Amino acid sequence: MPDLLNRVKRRAGRVLREWLPHRLHYRPIGIHDSSRELARHASSGARYWPVVPAYTSRLEVPTGFNEAVSVYESVGHGKPCFEQEMSEAFVLALAHGRLYADNWDSVAVIAADNKLVGDVSFQHTRRGWTMTAPAQNNIFEQLYFEEPVPVAGTVLSLLAGGGAAMGNYYHWLIDSVPRLHLVREAGLFAEIDYFLVYDKHCSFVRESLLALGIRPEQLIDVATHRHLRAEQLLVTSPVRGNGRHLPFWLGPFLRRAYLPASLTGARFSPRVFISRRDAAMRRLLNESAVEEVLREFNFHSYVLSDLSFAEKVHLFSGAHALIGMLGAGMTNLVFATPGTPVLELHPDAYVGPESMEICYRVGLPYHWLTGQPSAASTNHNAARHLDLWIDPDQLRAAICRLLAAVPANAKGSSIN
Structure with missing residues (x-):
């Protein structure tokens, strides 16, 4: 029943956003295609940290498995990609940045000049899981805007959309948690006051972050912060770039983060x-x-x-x-x-x-x-x-x- 109620609310919210004009001055007036280029302008209030250089990722697939994989092109579920260009992984800080995430299929990151930052925002198609261009972000169709919740201090967004937005464990571990690695490598982790997640009451979200020293009182979620303006907003490039390959650093990071912890009393079969x-x-x-x-x-x-x-x-x-x-x-x-x-x-x-x-x-x-x-x-x-x-x-x-x-x-x- 709670899940059905949330779906009804999301649907009602979408209709409201696109039919009822309200606070239209919060709708972005353009797009910054590149976070790096944005940060080159001193007046933008943006800072950029490159973390992992661009590289070519390769994947070896067991004999016969590629033929077995199911293909559903309408949702981007296709054969494994043997080679993929991975773009530079980075962290972006926005002074007085805004973030709008009131539905599962998009996140809009907005700079202080009221322009969408394209390479850290995202939009899924409404009939599947494929990504669209920043210009197709549904915030540009939106007419109704909530007043942004002001947050004093620095907020790191762990939002990744799609399955992560619906509490999927795979997307949480693969697309959300690894953003912490990029922020640590940029030397910014100690600056963070709050971590934005989809659901701060989800047990595996709380447990996995607590294991990294992130306290429950540091978590905020989209239930109360669909639209926020942070004193400083931290966002990262997508963990998998614009493709599907897992980055080479993801596994080592997760293993370093969680394997050292000992668990007394647990005894499982090998x-x-x-x-x-x-x-x-x-x-x-x-x-x-x-x-x-x-x-x-x-x-x-x-x-x-x-x-x-x-x-x-x-x-x-x-x-x-x-x-x-x-x-x-x-x-x-x-x-x-x-x-x-x-x-x-x-x-x-x-x-x-x-x-x-x-x-x-x-x-x-x-x-x-x-x-x-x-x-x-x-x-x-x-x-x-x-x-x-x-x-x-x-x-x-x-x-x-x-x-x-x-x-x-x-x-x-x-x-x-």
């Missing part, structure tokens, strides 16, 4: 199966039969919603072999020890490359197995919700191949 029986989609229709096969090989099942953020990190970092369903929980593969083999289960109508890329970046041998989906579908939104059935014999054979890749000093390990 052979891990991640169950989605608590999820609303992509569940195993024959999970009991699957778990019978898993027990033959000493795998233990875990439901991630039962675990704290620290326990998830501990579970994945201590595993010697991992099996799981395609889903946001597999983002925790970034904490696994290099060399740990991974088997991911997919509906054959919705094979995604996200975990495969994490495995490549971390150094985890990646295996996959597709199962029969609960219904036929050529529609992205329907396909991603499908449950699936996994053939026990195919699973048994896949586990044998998986365990052949387990390091010799970890073979035969058990929780007992």
Whole structure:
């Protein structure tokens, strides 16, 4: 019910914004295409810190996986990109900067001269997850504006849009948290008074930031700060630039940030199966039969919603072999020890490359197995919700191949 109410509010807000004129002087009057160029003008109140130089990113894909990946071009869900140009990663500070983020599909960052800063703002298309040009940001269609909430001090925006705006764990860890690395590298972390997130009450948001020394009272969110004006607004370039590749520095940053913490009292099996029986989609229709096969090989099942953020990190970092369903929980593969083999289960109508890329970046041998989906579908939104059935014999054979890749000093390990 709360989720439905929020959707109704978002829809009503969109209609209101585009039909009822109010405080139109807050609508941007133009665009700064480049943060770097903006900061070159002393009168702009903008400062620019280059952090990671531009480079060419490459991705190696396991044989046969590229052919298996599902394609839904309308939402930008396509085959893995083998090579991508990564633009310079940077941090921008705006004196008296504004930020408007009253819906999930766009964020508008506005300089003191009332112009949109294009390379740190974003706009998703309304019918998918693809990005549009800054000129297409819906703030230029907006007629109704709330008065900005003034914030004394320095605010860092961790907003990343899309799945991050809807509380998706993958997008939080991949597209939001790594912005902290860029700010630290620029030497600005100590200046931050507040961190802007989508939902400061989300448990994994609070837990993951607290582990980095960020206190709950430092969090503000879009429920109360849809439109804000900060004494100093800090924003960063998108973590993945204008593409989909994970930057080379993302994995090392997350591992440095979270792996040193010890977790006393937690004891997990080194052979891990991640169950989605608590999820609303992509569940195993024959999970009991699957778990019978898993027990033959000493795998233990875990439901991630039962675990704290620290326990998830501990579970994945201590595993010697991992099996799981395609889903946001597999983002925790970034904490696994290099060399740990991974088997991911997919509906054959919705094979995604996200975990495969994490495995490549971390150094985890990646295996996959597709199962029969609960219904036929050529529609992205329907396909991603499908449950699936996994053939026990195919699973048994896949586990044998998986365990052949387990390091010799970890073979035969058990929780007992």
